[in-house]
Amino acid sequence: AQSVAQPEDQVNVAEGNPLTVKCTYSVSGNPYLFWYVQYPNRGLQFLLKYITGDNLVKGSYGFEAEFNKSQTSFHLKKPSALVSDSALYFCAVRDRRSYIPTFGRGTSLIVHP
């Protein structure tokens, strides 16, 4: 079975500071990993994915994530946070035999001016 853990319900960061939203996963074999963002009253928007190749994946809006196989982690990062980054962030994992991604509980990111 595949699973995702987002250990932080909420992350607070000051505007201009770097941010990290944590994600660890469990899956059989090599994973496909995803990050999605949900802004208030909006649907889930795709940010980035890891399929294969470079462990550092760059995505939309200046976000990036690092795949760490030994730690089974895929933390989301951004060098300089914006107030407009405040939203709910979901990590998801899929094994390579399945079409169905499993999502985490979500982490609320709050960027303070």
Next chain:
Amino acid sequence: EAGVTQFPSHSVIEKGQTVTLRCDPISGHDNLYWYRRVMGKEIKFLLHFVKESKQDESGMPNNRFLAERTGGTYSTLKVQPAELEDSGVYFCASSSQGNYGYTFGSGTRLTVV
């Protein structure tokens, strides 16, 4: 390209009533997924269509939930009769064959009172 469309965006119904949610995927996307998020919890998989066929319905909570996908186009998810615990946000997503990405709709927020 039009995105995934879901309606209604909000629905408030009384316990015991019936509600039907609709999802229009991106044209040409064979894969259609339903997910549900209960407040503060993870986004949970409900079922997966490939064209008009149910590929995986292992996430459907019970037989009060019925999903259909007419002619492999739009899909409906009917809850009959609704219970309080059915409240949450129901997301629909679609993807094309062999694509690693999923496009989500804005969701339907269902409140059962």
